[in-house]
Amino acid sequence: MTASPSEPYNLAVVGAGSAGLAGAVTASELGLSVALLDSSTQSGGQFYRHPAPALGAVRPEALHHDWSAFSDLRRRLGASTVDHLTGHHVWSFIRESGGSGGSGGSGEPEESGGSGADGESWTVHAITGADGTEERPVRIRARALLLATGAYERQLPFPGWTLPGVVGAGGAQAMLKSGLVLPGRRIVVAGSGPLLLAVASSLAAAGARVPAVVEAAGYLRYARSPRALATNPAKAAEALVHGAALLRHRVRVLPRSAVTEVHGTDRVEAVTVSRLDGDWTPVPGTGRRIACDALAVGHGLVPQIELATAVGCATRALPDGTLGLALSEFQETSVAGLWAAGETGGVGGAGLARTEGELAGRAIAARLRGRRADPAPDRGVRPGRVGELRRRRDRMRAFADVMSAAHAPGPGWPAWLEDETDVCRCEEVTAGRVREAVTDLGARDARTVKLLTRAGMGWCQGRMCGTAVACLAARDGAPEPPAERRPFAVPVPLATLAALDEPTVEQTP
Numbered sequence: 254m255t256a257s258p259s260e261p262y263n264l265a266v267v268g269a270g271s272a273g274l275a276g277a278v279t280a281s282e283l284g285l286s287v288a289l290l291d292s293s294t295q296s297g298g299q300f301y302r303h304p305a306p307a308l309g310a311v312r313p314e315a316l317h318h319d320w321s322a323f324s325d326l327r328r329r330l331g332a333s334t335v336d337h338l339t340g341h342h343v344w345s346f347i348r349e350s351g352g353s354g355g356s357g358g359s360g361e362p363e364e365s366g367g368s369g370a371d372g373e374s375w376t377v378h379a380i381t382g383a384d385g386t387e388e389r390p391v392r393i394r395a396r397a398l399l400l401a402t403g404a405y406e407r408q409l410p411f412p413g414w415t416l417p418g419v420v421g422a423g424g425a426q427a428m429l430k431s432g433l434v435l436p437g438r439r440i441v442v443a444g445s446g447p448l449l450l451a452v453a454s455s456l457a458a459a460g461a462r463v464p465a466v467v468e469a470a471g472y473l474r475y476a477r478s479p480r481a482l483a484t485n486p487a488k489a490a491e492a493l494v495h496g497a498a499l500l501r502h503r504v505r506v507l508p509r510s511a512v513t514e515v516h517g518t519d520r521v522e523a524v525t526v527s528r529l530d531g532d533w534t535p536v537p538g539t540g541r542r543i544a545c546d547a548l549a550v551g552h553g554l555v556p557q558i559e560l561a562t563a564v565g566c567a568t569r570a571l572p573d574g575t576l577g578l579a580l581s582e583f584q585e586t587s588v589a590g591l592w593a594a595g596e597t598g599g600v601g602g603a604g605l606a607r608t609e610g611e612l613a614g615r616a617i618a619a620r621l622r623g624r625r626a627d628p629a630p631d632r633g634v635r636p637g638r639v640g641e642l643r644r645r646r647d648r649m650r651a652f653a654d655v656m657s658a659a660h661a662p663g664p665g666w667p668a669w670l671e672d673e674t675d676v677c678r679c680e681e682v683t684a685g686r687v688r689e690a691v692t693d694l695g696a697r698d699a700r701t702v703k704l705l706t707r708a709g710m711g712w713c714q715g716r717m718c719g720t721a722v723a724c725l726a727a728r729d730g731a732p733e734p735p736a737e738r739r740p741f742a743v744p745v746p747l748a749t750l751a752a753l754d755e756p757t758v759e760q761t762p
Contacts, residue, residue, distance in 0.1 A: 261374045262288045262336075264617055265395035267343050267560065270298020271603040272595025273401030274326040275610030276617075280399075281333040283618040288393050289330075290341040290379060296330060297323060298403055299423065300603045302430040318451070318491060319603060326607070341379040341391060343560065344743045346398065348590070349374045373590060380749055390749045397590050397617045400561055400578075401610060404554035404596035407575070409444075409662060410676050410684070410721050411669040413515025413524075414550070422452045422551035435461050437547025441524050443467035443512040445660040446553040447492070450506075454498035456549070463504045464543050467526050469511045469533055469552070469666075474659035478651075485652040487604065512548060513540065513669045521548055533663030553660055554600045555716070559742040561597065564588055571599050572658035574720075574732065582643060583616035583626050584609055592617055601653030608649060612642040667724055676725070677718040679711020687725045699723040699732075714739060 262285075266277045269291035277289040297303060301323045330337065350373050377393040406421045413419070420428070420436045422444055428434050439462045442453040453466045475482060482489060499506065507526060513535050514525040528539035556577045562568065567579040567587035577599040584592045592613045595606035615638065619626040627639040670676070672685030690696040690705040699715075699722045702708055708722050709715030715722070723732040 261394035261396055262286045263395065263621055264288070264397045264399060264614075265290065265375065265377050265393050266399045266401060267291075267377070268298065268401035268403060268595070269293065269296040269337065269339075270401060270403050270595065270606065271300060271323070271326070272403075272597075272606035272610035272613075273298070273399070274323075274330060275607040276399045276401060276592075276594055276614040277335050277610075278326060278329040278333050279611045279614030280618055281335045282329070283615065285618055285621065287333075287335045288338060288395060289335050290338045290343055290377065290393065292340065292342045294339045294383065296327060296337065299427065300606075302427050304431055304433055308433055318494075322603070322607060338379075338391075338393075340381050340383055340387075342381070342743050343377055343379045344741045344745050345563065346375050346377040346560065347564070349376055349394070375590065378753075380743070380745060390752050392753075396621060397592065399610075399613050399617065400558075400586075400591070400593040400597055401595045401606070402557045402560060402597055404556050404600050405716055406551045407553045407555045407720055408550070408717050409552050409666055409669070410674055410718070411511075411513055411515070412671050412674050413517070413521075415675055415678055416515050416517050416521050417519065418517065418521030418547045419515060420547065420549055422448055422549045423554075425547075425549035426452045426455055429455055429459055435459060435547075436549065437521070437545065438462060439464065439545045440547040440549055441465055441467065441512065441526075441543055441545045442549045443469075443524070443526075444551040444553075445469040445662065446551065447656060447660075448551060448554070450492065450495040450499065452549055453504055454495045454502075457502035457504055458498065463499075463502065464545060465505045465507050465526070466499065467510050467512055468506065468508045469529055469662070470660045471508045472659070475655060478655040481652045481655045484648050488602075488652055511535070511666070511669065512550060515548060516542070521546055524548055529663070530665065531663065532665035534665030534668045552662055552720075553657075554596065555720075556597050556599060558593075558597050559739050561586060561588075561591065561593060563740060563742070564591070566591065566593075572654050573661035583639075584613035585616065599650065599653055599657065601649055601656075605646065605649040605653060608642055608646050612639065612646060615639050615642070662720075662724075664724075667721075676721045677706075677708040677711060677715075679713055679717070680707040680709075682706045682708040682718075684725065687722060691726055691728060696726055699726050702726045712744075 264280050264285050265288045266273045267290050277287050281287045374394050374396050375398045379391045381387040406423045425436050442449050449466050453463050457463045509529050510526050512524045513527045516523040523542050523544045525540045527535040555575045568576040569579040571577050578593045578597050580598050584594050594609035594613045616626040670684040674684045676684050686706050690702045696702045702722050
């Protein structure tokens, strides 16, 4: 829809995964005008990827956990007044008029005023089309903004990881969920994190032979946090479901192990699996070869926060060494009028994302109406839905932090690398060149390594190699998480920038 610039949406939501859907439909049901922007042509995000209707899938829900929750959100979206703008790749946003800083304190919305109540608004810039190549730039104006941009996979390099047949663990699952295809017939699943169990069980159920799930961490660290386990029984039940599926398909789980080399010429033919010590250093003499034609590998997820950090949002260090957004009790960032939900604050799964999305939607509706999101305790009013969401969010976030710490990469993993191993695939920068920049040229951080070697300057802008470069640059110290501050979140054609002064604004009537 289009209208005059004086009529912005009440809320623009970026990302139509679990968090974005929950936030958008909640805000709409509370009377706000909402635009929901997403780069995909379908709602659901990475977690609820599903095949296009043309593929004729009879039971797309068979490859998903908790499909009913997504079905409910999709039904509510269809019944709402939300403008779902598909194929919209958001590359930047700016505040239209003054104001700075966050809500302060606990993040409780003001009784009156607040973001959006004094004429301030956000302008969201997007490019359109399936791959963002349409020439027409789009601008969306809104009084408040909710980021639900999710996360991307973290990869740690090793010899042979650039061979055809090596895919991300989440990528393998996406191929199966959205395309109904397998990356191979005999697939080793490796890396670290609970995603591996879900990926392996999905691939095995679809007919692939999975010789092993190779987990670099162990599972005993969960036992150190019995309270988090006891208060999140659904997570334990989910793990049991995946474990039972692996037993049924005779899939071995190899903890404290890693794929330290991939073998093959034109594509993957086998992998070497080595035992790891407590620091993730390979134990000499433990390598064994496993035949396969594909490797699905991933070492956890990294919050996708580039849009937020570009406007100065504060971050917090997560237990696994990544950065998430620092958020208030009501999901607001340190920049007033900008909220975030889901993996942007730390990876925790679809259930946590839905909870945070709904909490943010309710808080935003209260802020724009000049009300409090939750009754103050000193007023003697029993907390309602918002209080329930906050308690659930805190409980699930505590488990997410335990999970993050349990699967954090150990400092010894660079021992996997040979000097000839590519670290930055886009610019073909090897581990040897990165080490030379550190030992011979004096680099002490990832930014300096980038300037000396071009590592991280390619198409992915360091998303694939950022963790590895930071670890190598840190030598024996703790690596600094990548700053993740870029002016553009996605590649933008020059023609789009040149056309910014043209009247191409999509808004509510």
